[in-house]
Amino acid sequence: MKKLLVRGASGSSQIMVGESIANLKRYIEARRTVIITDSTVEGLYRDQFPDCPVIAIGVGEKIKTLETVTTIFSRLVDLEADRSTFILGLGGGIVCDIAGFAASTYMRGARFGFVATTLLAQVDASVGGKNGVNFGGYKNMVGVFNQPDFVICDLGLLKSLPVRELLCGFAEIIKHGAIADPSMLDFLENHRDAALDLDAAIIRHLVYRSVEIKAGVVTRDEREQGERRKLNFGHTFGHALEKLTGIPHGEAVGIGMVLAARLSVEKGLLGRNDARRLERIVHSYGLPVRPPVAVSAMLAAMRKDKKREGDRIHFVFLDRPGHACVEDLAFEELSRLAKSAGIA
Ligand SMILES: O=C(O)C(=O)C[C@@H](O)[C@H](O)[C@H](O)COP(=O)(O)O
Numbered sequence: 001m002k003k004l005l006v007r008g009a010s011g012s013s014q015i016m017v018g019e020s021i022a023n024l025k026r027y028i029e030a031r032r033t034v035i036i037t038d039s040t041v042e043g044l045y046r047d048q049f050p051d052c053p054v055i056a057i058g059v060g061e062k063i064k065t066l067e068t069v070t071t072i073f074s075r076l077v078d079l080e081a082d083r084s085t086f087i088l089g090l091g092g093g094i095v096c097d098i099a100g101f102a103a104s105t106y107m108r109g110a111r112f113g114f115v116a117t118t119l120l121a122q123v124d125a126s127v128g129g130k131n132g133v134n135f136g137g138y139k140n141m142v143g144v145f146n147q148p149d150f151v152i153c154d155l156g157l158l159k160s161l162p163v164r165e166l167l168c169g170f171a172e173i174i175k176h177g178a179i180a181d182p183s184m185l186d187f188l189e190n191h192r193d194a195a196l197d198l199d200a201a202i203i204r205h206l207v208y209r210s211v212e213i214k215a216g217v218v219t220r221d222e223r224e225q226g227e228r229r230k231l232n233f234g235h236t237f238g239h240a241l242e243k244l245t246g247i248p249h250g251e252a253v254g255i256g257m258v259l260a261a262r263l264s265v266e267k268g269l270l271g272r273n274d275a276r277r278l279e280r281i282v283h284s285y286g287l288p289v290r291p292p293v294a295v296s297a298m299l300a301a302m303r304k305d306k307k308r309e310g311d312r313i314h315f316v317f318l319d320r321p322g323h324a325c326v327e328d329l330a331f332e333e334l335s336r337l338a339k340s341a342g343i344a
Contacts, residue, residue, distance in 0.1 A: 001206055006147055006215045008129050008222045013147035015127055015215060017208045021115055021154045022160030023050050025268070028088060028113070034081055035332055036072060036099040037090040041117055053079050057098065061249070062241070064094050064134045066142065083107045089148075092118035092165070096148075097140070100131030104146040113150040115164045119169020119251055122153040123176070125208035127220040136305050138147070139239040141172065145223055153207055157187055160197055163286070168250020170195070170285040171234075175257060176210045177276055179230045180217075184209055185281060187301030192284055230324040233316040234260055237291070240301035244293050254287035259295065259343060263334075264317040265342040274321050295344040299335055301311075 001019040030050040035337065042056045057068050076085070087101025087110050096114045103112035116126035131298075132143015158166065171186075177184030188206070194202040202312045214231065221228040234257030241252040258279045264270035283289050291298065307314050315329045340344035 002204075004129060004208075004211050004215045005016070005219075006252055007219045008145070008147040010129070010146045011149070013127075013129065014150045015153065016171070017122075017152065017153045017211055017231070018151045018155055018204055020156065021045065021152065024048075024088075024152065025050055026083045027150055027152070028086055032084060033086045033088050034079060035088045035090050036095060038092075038095050041091045042097070045090075045157075052088075056094070059094075061094060061134070061246070064098060066133055066135065068098055069102050069105075069133060073106060076102070076106055079109070083110055085110050087112040087115070088115065089126075090115045090117065091121070092116070093121045096121050096126040097131055097143070098133060099143050100129075100146065100148060101133060101143055104131055111149055113148045113152075113233065115154065116150045117154070117157045117164055119207070120172055121169075121238045122151075122155075122158075122207050122254060123169055124172040124214065127152075127211055128213050129222065132250065137243055138306070139242060141306055147222075153211070155200070155203055155207065156200075158203065164248065164251075166196075166198075167286045168248050168253075171250035171257070171287055172208050172283055173283070173285070174207050174278075174285065175185040175231075175233050175253065176213045177322065178257060178261075178318060179233045179316070179324035180213045180322060181209065182320075185277075185321055188281055188285070196285070201242055204256065207270065226326075229307075229314050229326045230316055232314075233257060234314055234316070235323050236302055236305060236307065236313065237295075237298055238259070240298040240303060241291060241293070243301050243304075245254055247288075247292070251288055253280045254285075255291050258289045259338075260316060261337065262341045262343055263315075263337050266337050267317060269317050269319040270327070271320075274318070277321070278318075295338050296335075297332065299338065299344065302334075303331060317338055 006013040087103035105126040135141035238252035238256030261275035
């Protein structure tokens with residue numbers, strides 16, 4: 001097991017890559033803990049849960065709402081949970097986002113931690129202290145920055161993931177390589193089969209390196225005033241796609257990265273071959289690379305993105321493989337770029 005630290009205003013968060021759910025009792029006091037999970041994870045791992053009350057929510061992006069949080073609050077009240085109660089989110093990105101938000105707001109804040117059960121949650125969603133829910137169909141519109149005490153990334157749990165869900169996690173791993181580490185892109189190309197087979201050493205390296213990159217960025221810019229915006233590479237198009245089509249987050253981000261790379265070429269920042277290479281990598285990890293809806297519709301949906309400021313948005317480009325830059329861009333300029341790139 002290897003540990004990494006995220007330092008935030010609300011405290012530090014210990015990310016344990018390779019720790020096992022079997023050791024959970026070392027990190028929590030079962031008699032003071034309430035577990036928030038989803039029905040799928042409960043069905044798979046209930047026998048490995050410590051002996052404490054369980055709140056099981058439904059599955060899928062559609063339940064990432066304030067209504068679900070309200071249900072959780074009612075259950076916490078019924079259970080007589082108080083501020084000394086520890087909330088353990090045990091599941092994928094949606095469970096972690098909701099559990100972190102419920103914990104951060106229940107009685108003005110209870111302590112919380114996560115066991116991240118999906119690849120996407122381990123390399124991205126559970127790390128960094130963004131907790132929240134969707135609102136009005138738009139992604140993560142209501143939430144808080146608040147670091148979990150710990151995150152357990154049990155790599156053994158990944159074996160039970162449906163393939164489509166596993167591939168979504170690779171989208172965020174590719175993103176970390178694309179924005180911060182060119183050698184990770186080489187690694188992803190050279191070890192594709194082993195990575196997809198969840199070879200222990202390869203997946204440990206990819207999860208650890210992803211968390212290392214993200215932990216560094218978040219520690220330097222927890223509140224997303226500058227560098228953290230780079231973690232949104234592919235997400236401006238991605239979130240619009242999720243809103244319009246309901247495709248899973250990782251697939252939307254994969255397509256979003258391909259589009260953002262093409263706009264980076266159009267802007268004269270990135271070489272055409274580098275954009276094509278990124279597209280090949282995304283495709284080779286079984287992820288779609290073409291948007292199922294018109295880019296013009298995505299551009300319209302982006303106007304509701306929470307990163308929008310007036311008629312401008314912070315858009316993440318690549319200026320070389322393994323390096324991102326952020327520009328404050330007018331929507332008009334974004335449309336013009338998309339048109340001249342031939343994608344709108
Ligand atoms: O942690 C971040 O910061 C990120 O942007 C990482 C994203 O991959 C992640 O999907 C995040 O939840 C998106 O945040 P949002 O603020 O764009 O909703």
